[in-house]
Amino acid sequence: MDLPFHVASHLDSALRAAASQLGWADRGFQPEVRVADPAHGDFQANGALAFAKREKQNPRAVAQQMVDALDASVKDQFDLSLAGPGFINFRLKPAALLGWITRHDSEPHLREAAAGERRGQTWVVDYSSPNTAKQMHVGHLRSAVIGEALCRLLTFNGATVIRDNHLGDWGTQFGKLIYAYKRWVDEAALAADAIEELERLYKLGTAATPDDSPALDEARAELVKLQNGDPENVALWKKFSDVSLAAFQQIYDRLGIRFDHNLGESFYNDKLTRVYAELSDTGIAQESEGALVVFHPEHPRFKTQPFLIRKADGASNYGSTDLATAVYRAEHFKADGIVIVTDFRQADHFEQLFLTVRKWFAAKSYRTPELHHVTFGAVTGEDGKALKTRSGDVIRLKLLLDEAEERAYALVAAKNAERPEPERMSDGECRDIARAVGIGAVQYADLAQNRSSNYVFSWDKMLALDGNTAPYLLYAVARVRSIFRKAGLDPAQPPVAGATAPETPQELALARKLVQFADAVQVATDQLRPHFLCLYLFELAGAYSGFYAADKVIVDDPSVRARRLLLCHRTLVTLETGLHLLGLRTLERM
Numbered sequence: 001m002d003l004p005f006h007v008a009s010h011l012d013s014a015l016r017a018a019a020s021q022l023g024w025a026d027r028g029f030q031p032e033v034r035v036a037d038p039a040h041g042d043f044q045a046n047g048a049l050a051f052a053k054r055e056k057q058n059p060r061a062v063a064q065q066m067v068d069a070l071d072a073s074v075k076d077q078f079d080l081s082l083a084g085p086g087f088i089n090f091r092l093k094p095a096a097l098l099g100w101i102t103r104h105d106s107e108p109h110l111r112e113a114a115a116g117e118r119r120g121q122t123w124v125v126d127y128s129s130p131n132t133a134k135q136m137h138v139g140h141l142r143s144a145v146i147g148e149a150l151c152r153l154l155t156f157n158g159a160t161v162i163r164d165n166h167l168g169d170w171g172t173q174f175g176k177l178i179y180a181y182k183r184w185v186d187e188a189a190l191a192a193d194a195i196e197e198l199e200r201l202y203k204l205g206t207a208a209t210p211d212d213s214p215a216l217d218e219a220r221a222e223l224v225k226l227q228n229g230d231p232e233n234v235a236l237w238k239k240f241s242d243v244s245l246a247a248f249q250q251i252y253d254r255l256g257i258r259f260d261h262n263l264g265e266s267f268y269n270d271k272l273t274r275v276y277a278e279l280s281d282t283g284i285a286q287e288s289e290g291a292l293v294v295f296h297p298e299h300p301r302f303k304t305q306p307f308l309i310r311k312a313d314g315a316s317n318y319g320s321t322d323l324a325t326a327v328y329r330a331e332h333f334k335a336d337g338i339v340i341v342t343d344f345r346q347a348d349h350f351e352q353l354f355l356t357v358r359k360w361f362a363a364k365s366y367r368t369p370e371l372h373h374v375t376f377g378a379v380t381g382e383d384g385k386a387l388k389t390r391s392g393d394v395i396r397l398k399l400l401l402d403e404a405e406e407r408a409y410a411l412v413a414a415k416n417a418e419r420p421e422p423e424r425m426s427d428g429e430c431r432d433i434a435r436a437v438g439i440g441a442v443q444y445a446d447l448a449q450n451r452s453s454n455y456v457f458s459w460d461k462m463l464a465l466d467g468n469t470a471p472y473l474l475y476a477v478a479r480v481r482s483i484f485r486k487a488g489l490d491p492a493q494p495p496v497a498g499a500t501a502p503e504t505p506q507e508l509a510l511a512r513k514l515v516q517f518a519d520a521v522q523v524a525t526d527q528l529r530p531h532f533l534c535l536y537l538f539e540l541a542g543a544y545s546g547f548y549a550a551d552k553v554i555v556d557d558p559s560v561r562a563r564r565l566l567l568c569h570r571t572l573v574t575l576e577t578g579l580h581l582l583g584l585r586t587l588e589r590m
């Protein structure tokens, strides 16, 4: 039997089959397969330990019985050994490595093979989701970058992913903005840079309408008109949304993001009465001082800290729209899973929301999707403080991306100047490469750190040509490609027929790393944490460097040459597939 894409889950099934043969499955035997320390093997199964302890047996004897009961095919594919108090180590045999690597030969084939538990499922990913009439600033980077990587990982796992940009396009601020617009709009500025002008008006409007001022009453009147469908105000509001989306799209284009829907808060306006009615009827929500709130008696904090779902004046809020959003996604998109990507400060909101949704859906017998709030830390400078411009303003995302491209261009151009004349690239090529490297560096630096931590922003670190960075990995890709180019070979059709199984320590180490791609993707997807994939790609590039330094690729012996070209090619495919999963654009040359 061929070794399937996901070796760890293949071992898991084999161990479970052996356990049921031994009559241990009903007694709760769990295989506990993990990637092993390379000194011991490729994978290890630790389950014998816990099981033996519970059954009051000798763990080593349990592990040995397990090994004896394993299907013969497993013994064909792996060298097995027992270690310590009862770990089973599995080391892939070179022939099995060769088989796996030969079969997984392209990005489309990896995609086919990787489709797993989420095949046939629909996942809605709510990310980026900025507020309209304002520019995107550096704080908006993480949700967009992490969200896009998660969309790609879920798709890779077989899900149909719906990218939903849940714009903040409703609320009291629009009264103030309309108020300011009607008085002070500068048409020329609006034509030149609409969102800039809206932001200026928004600030003016806020400043001009302090609490208890008559101006504030006027702004509120504009809001009421908008809410009641006044054509002029509705048209203005629509214009604000359109202009904002067009500006956001420029950023999304640079980050390789395309939303399927931009269903902002306003979309749920007419879907709120049902939320109030159902939550009241089921007794989940209650009136409190005129407002509608939900308490969660089983929760230490939320038993007293209410989840507000309708304000005392009858107005909706963030809670109301998010409840309507949840039911819409469950019913209209038939979502099996919902992922919402925002910073950690919204943790309480989503915890209360999800608790409420679960009770509500259970009470009404609606199917409840998996609900995930994916949080991330702040973007800070190397001093640990919030990232600001020198004058202390927030950094506009547009300008940040411009700077990334400029800095990358300086690197690329300098490297290019060192090349001998015939190999030199045109300035246009350098610019294009700089775009991929600069934007990729910003994306990758965000993804490579555990998202729960702050994103410590450092131009020097993210643009470094060594270390766990985009330039390093993009360069690794370009380097593998250059082997093919220099040998006059087409990497789309690598001459790898007759390749023999890996032999040298570096060939073996690289081949083993390639097979672990499946595990890295799996962990990153299950935990919704892309940094696991980043770390893997960094290690893969390292294994490739070790191989390349030790083993000459273009040698005379045809079978050695074929197997080394095979390893080069599969490294290329895996690095590119991995980087694409993270949302990066890969390059032919760098």
Ligand code: ARG
Residues within 6 Å of the ligand: 126, 128, 129, 130, 131, 166, 167, 168, 322, 325, 340, 341, 342
């Ligand atoms: N617009 C919100 C903000 O800027 C994020 C929305 C996230 N999604 C949601 N369904 N609440 O903070």
